[in-house]
Amino acid sequence: EMQLVQSGAEVKKPGESLRISCKASGYTSTTYWIAWVRQMPGKGLEWMGMIYPGDSDTRYSPSFQGQVIISADKSSNTAYLQWNSLRASDTAIYYCMRHTGDLWGQGALVTVSS
């Protein structure tokens, strides 16, 4: 079965770092881009960027460039979304999505609060 399984919910303080993951299984993960999508509480979907795990080619939305780091480890079929210094405004659900749109992770709730 093809699936994207994300890491669990996180509660962090402002200024802390965080890396969340998205593990692909059931298909050849190096041949599909993986995108990250943010959904702030009660709001719509925002495309953050995407990575091609085969060679780690990455594209960012200008809105998120410099705010997050997208990476991947092709040996473990896993993509990552990382923050070096979290803000309260990073509180959201983060989804990973295969670039074809037909496969999504279950979402990871990140809560940033002092």
Place this chain on the structure above:
Amino acid sequence: DIQMTQSPSSLSASVGDRVTITCRASQGIRTDLGWYQQKPGKAPKRLISAAYSLQSGVPSRFSGSGSGTEFSLTISSLQPEDFATYYCLQHNTYPWTFGQGTKVEVK
């Protein structure tokens, strides 16, 4: 960035109604557009790809049309399980962009 203007932002409808949601792109995107349904607490689900190709397993009451800058998603006869929020997503040009969403509510 390509702006995707989705309308309406919300609508109230009854079971059996025909519902149409539109997305307008700020520049031409050919048919590089998908439609997604999201229910509360769930990940989005793709309904339509390439503007009009129905995803396998999606009921035929859903249909998509359009190309260039004007697109629409139509539900021919609204069912109870269709009350949800719908989004369009353009994948023609980086950064990809979503419409603002349309919440379909019970009238």
